[in-house]
Amino acid sequence: MNFTPLVMPVDKILMQIKDEPGLKWPKPLSTSSRKRDPKKYCRFHKDHGHYIDECRDLKKQIEELIQRGKLQKFVKRDHKPQLKIEDKNHDDVKGDRRDHPKQVVGEIRTIAGGPVLGGSYKSLKKTYYRQVNSVHMKHSSQKNRRSYDDDITFSERDVSGIKQPHDDPLVITLEVEEFATRRVLVDNGSSTDIMYMTTYQQLRLDPKRLRSFNSPLVSFSGDKIYLRGIITLSVTARTYLAQVTIQANFLVINCPSSYNVILGRPTLNRLKAVMSTYCLKVKFLTPNGVGQIRGDQLLARECYQAVLASKENHAWVVEEESKESSQELEEVHLVDGEMTKVGTGLSTTLKSKMLEFLKQNLDVSA
Structure with missing residues (x-):
């Protein structure tokens, strides 16, 4: 060896x-x-x-x-780590020697206290629909297929070290902007990736990187939280030599939480990650094979107890903009100083007929 x-x-x-x-x-x-x-x-x-x-x-x-x-x-x-290269002529191994781990800037341990492009929920939905409509149009070419076996599987060996039986959440450590960020809740039931404001501050990020996001988050109990904004950050999932880095969009909210980050489906899918709550482990594809991150069972239980004690709510959805509030109105003149407002989205013909009807029925119109 x-x-x-x-x-x-x-x-x-x-x-x-x-x-x-x-x-x-x-x-x-x-x-x-x-x-x-x-x-x-x-x-x-x-x-x-x-x-x-x-x-x-x-x-x-x-x-x-x-x-x-x-x-x-x-x-x-x-x-420089030496890799086992079965086929030296294969295109996939050209950059492998540069994939050794970088030094992390720092580590975020504790807490002190569905977006694609950002903007409003309306623009988010348009982008999402464009992606849905094009999902069957893209096919990976044979040229870009990996030569190694990239099947992700779990076995009883993956359960080693996990106290059974359990119903603990999957809480991992993930690198965000080169910070080893602990207390990351992996939640494939969440349609958004969420970062709490205290974590954002500990990352020492430039406030100018935070973009506006108009729609609030609403819980199942009706609680509403307005976002501080949305930010795109680098996320690295790694085990030595098996690592991958992507850009992820996080909705930043300012409320107390036992977690630093909630990792939802957008980032899990971009990482091509598969999670096992039984094994408390997440596995993901990298150019150097399958990487894996084991959950911290003790930390998961500590976080869960804190969630129960403080009655935290982590089930958030983005509130849709109502059609009535999103439609602009314009003021129009009827007769003798009488004014009214009509929607700008009306066709010219319908608008003309509506105004003519109102003029003829001023005596009964409010």
């Missing part, structure tokens, strides 16, 4: 990662103590027989954690 070059010896790394949740301490050595060198001691096995810098079990675990995107600070900066 080829190991990633490290910036310091494994014994020093062990001292810094000894409390890492993903680190599994080994079982006692099975070989007879008589056959082991008593002068050599391994702090990882806590036994004699070999030096810690010779410990393949520790090196293997460190390598696995690095492959899962952790311990990046211990990897030499000039190291």
Whole structure:
């Protein structure tokens, strides 16, 4: 097994990662103590027989954690990951060597307190209808098909580490604008992606990037929240070497929440993501195969308890504009200073007939 070059010896790394949740301490050595060198001691096995810098079990675990995107600070900066390339002539592998993880800017841990292009709900619906009408017109060409097996499947191995039985929500960590953003609720029942104002502020975003969005969000209980706006942000879903970055539109609302972000169908579909609430895991397609993000079961329960305690509402829909309020009116003259208003959407013929009728019946018209 080829190991990633490290910036310091494994014994020093062990001292810094000894409390890492993903680190599994080994079982006692099975070989007879008589056959082991008593002068050599391994702090990882806590036994004699070999030096810690010779410990393949520790090196293997460190390598696995690095492959899962952790311990990046211990990897030499000039190291370029080597990929297994079955077909060097295939077009898909040209950019693979540049897909090593970037350093995140920061991490959003806690909270202090359906859009496509933005604008009004009316413009949103027009864009959506155009997409629906063109959905059967686009077909992926054979040239762009992936050569690797990109089927997304779940098995009992994916349940490992999840306390069963459970009905916990899927809460993950996702990179938003290069911030590791925790408390992201994955909700495939939501038609919009929502970001709470406290999260928006912690991302240190330029206020000018926030575009107006006129229609409010309405809950099933009738509560109405007017949006602060809509913003397009980069979202990265990753495991080491299997990562994908897209641009996602978030509706920004200002109200207390136990979550930072609610990830709805728009972003899930763009990520080509498949979620399993039983496994508490979401898997997604990338140019380097299938990536996956495991949910945090303990954090999910903490968030859910906070939701129940504060009676938070996360079931929001965009309120449609009523036809009456959206139609403009114009003022027209009848007779002797009498005025009225008619809709600008009326045809010329209908407008003329309506005005003639009102003039003939002024004595009975209000």
